[in-house]
Amino acid sequence: MRVLEVFVVFLRLGLTSFGGPVAHLGYFRTEVVTRRAWLSEAGYADVVALAQFLPGPASSQTGFAVGLLRAGWPGALAAWLGFTAPSALLMLAFAVGVGNLGDVGAAGSLAGLKVAAVAIVAQAVAGMWSSLVTDRVRVALALGVAALLVVLPGAVWQVLALLACGLIGWRFLPSAHATAGHLPTVPVSRMTGLLLIGLCGAGLLALPLLAPLSGGWALLEATYRAGALVFGGGHVVLPLLEAGFVPRFLTHGTFIAGYGAANAVPGPLFTFATYLGAAQHALSPVLGALLATVGVFLPGLLLMAGALPFWSALSAQPAARAALAGVNAGVVGLLLAALYSPVFTGAVRGPRDLAVALAAYAALTAGRLPAWIVVLGCALLGQLVL
Template sequence: MKKTTISLPSKTPTVFGIFLLFLKLGCTCFGGPIAHLGYFREEFVLRQKWLTEQSYADLVALSQFLPGPASSQVGIALGLSRAGLKGAIAAWLGFTLPSAIIMLVFAIAMTHLQTVNNNWLHGLKVVAVAIVAQALWGMAKILTPDRIRISIALVAAIVTSLIVGILGQLIVMLGGGLLGWWLLTPPTQLPHCSLSIPINKKRGLVCLTLFFLLLFLLPVLALETESYVTTLFAGFYRAGALVFGGGHVVLPLLQTLVVPSGWVTNNQFLAGYGIAQALPGPLFTFAAYLGALSTQTPAGFVGASIALIAIFLPSFLLIIGTLPFWEVLRNHFVIQRAMLGVNAAVVGLLLAAFYNPVWTSAIYNLADYFLAVVCFLLLLFCNIPSWAVVIFAAVVTGLGWP
């Protein structure tokens, strides 16, 4: 069976060495997935010389094609190329642990913090409005550049608002894919460079099969057993498996999972989402906060670990599963057209979430509106880092403004 390989540097890093490299990035990579990919390029293409510019570009293209967190998927693939599955796990742990630990500590402290000062928590909800608006603005410019895709996004927003929950979200993504296949044409061929990571097709098929089996069977198992642990794992796995278009799109998927069920309140949800913006590393570590804060048992460290593993597991299975078939998939015209429609639909999904629950739970008066606009302008036009804007909003409201 044919395998593709890359020429390794003279000194192949150890698994622990991979962990340390990604731990450094997990502590310093602020700014979201696009910024993360820039840090990765500087570290692994320019400094470590693990791979060429062309090979790195192809990995990034694959991560954009798949659901899930793009930067984490690229990191998993890089670790995989250096030291197999152990390297992939080491890369993921290093990049994920710093923000996951902080989110866990924040969840544990939430009850005490709420009793001290609830104003700063409201500031986190207000800044979440600005951050989601910025993400929506940026995604819309890229993913809905024409009337057809704008229409798909608007219809998706309406459908998601009318059919609340995971059913509406699945209908929107499936419908977006069908409309994309029917109406859209990819503007250009994806840039080509042979992807060189040693994975055989048999292993890839096993991982892809497991990905779909878990996606469809976990909800059934959760219903049959009525177990909270199974329900928790199934819900976060589904969120990780269905997020197209960036980390912010996970917001509505997780909100419909944890708030209506009473695991966390809407205020707790939005406060945690706001603090997650101030941290380095992947936004998906928000799952650790939700798992730890849950009113159900287990919560705390165990709940955080279950939620974190569940939301990232689809990325592992998809990266290992699709790499052997990427050369075929990347040039499949039907898939490219469908993905254009799916990406437009997720803009609508985020638009619906922007109004409810983000806006409706945070903007109560003119002062809230003014603070949200100021934060949005700081993010969009002044290039102020998101972590700095989060701290600014929390301090302003914590001091009792207005």
């Protein structure tokens, strides 16, 4: 029953989560912390912090970890499948020409969905701030990280900022008062974790040797390498995918067309690889899409499952809890910076957009409406007035 519950929750998230990985983390928090209490606020922040340190798609890794903690390996698979399948199927359909999306970036409904993401992320930042930023040191860490990342965006600076927050938390936050993550029991042993991390590294070494054998191996290698080497997820994966696919498998124009569609569908942007796998001509569209989807997500999920038992054990140590308290404050700052750019700057183009964003925030907080209703309402309002 837990597995089915996880699948239904993440399927709904996969159908309604627009706005990129940071917005996804806001949607996840609403469902798994606020509405269902599967994790505590600090426990959820611990998972998000681990996802930020690892290469791969941060929001998909977070969802995978939540499913794993909630319902074991079947729950992890259910969470990933539910969240990924809607956008993957849409990208496959676009690649084979089912439907003519036209200029998806100009659609009013898409503008409304982007505005909804502003409200979702703002709610997540406010909720996490009240729980995790509780003294002057953590206020300084959160605002300092936000200020740094607004000026210097990028995955490298994110990782460095969180590492610095961990050191400052370890030095200046009393461990006796640091908030423990209280993660549920991780259903992965440390030995299994080491094997999973080793398997991820083995794939990175072995697939380049297999790539010359067939188009399928080459496709799998290109997507696996992109998923294993990208920090920050989302749009950061695009240059690696372009290097692997253009011009070997498809033209630059075909690549860009898929990128436009990927920004118009819910769920993880990594399903752009699904489109690329379906659009190439070395294999059938369905087989190519399947290989590309598995390839781009697999390394990040292996790393998350492999690292989680060590992360969970580390968070039980008093000194580590102090460090994690600093990291969690930094995560709030990271989300605050992302709320400004790219979420706010990419969605709010004028007074009407701002008015819809404020109304959506009021509906989420004062009105306590479910996030999916607010998202659909913003899409409809965007089609009418934006």
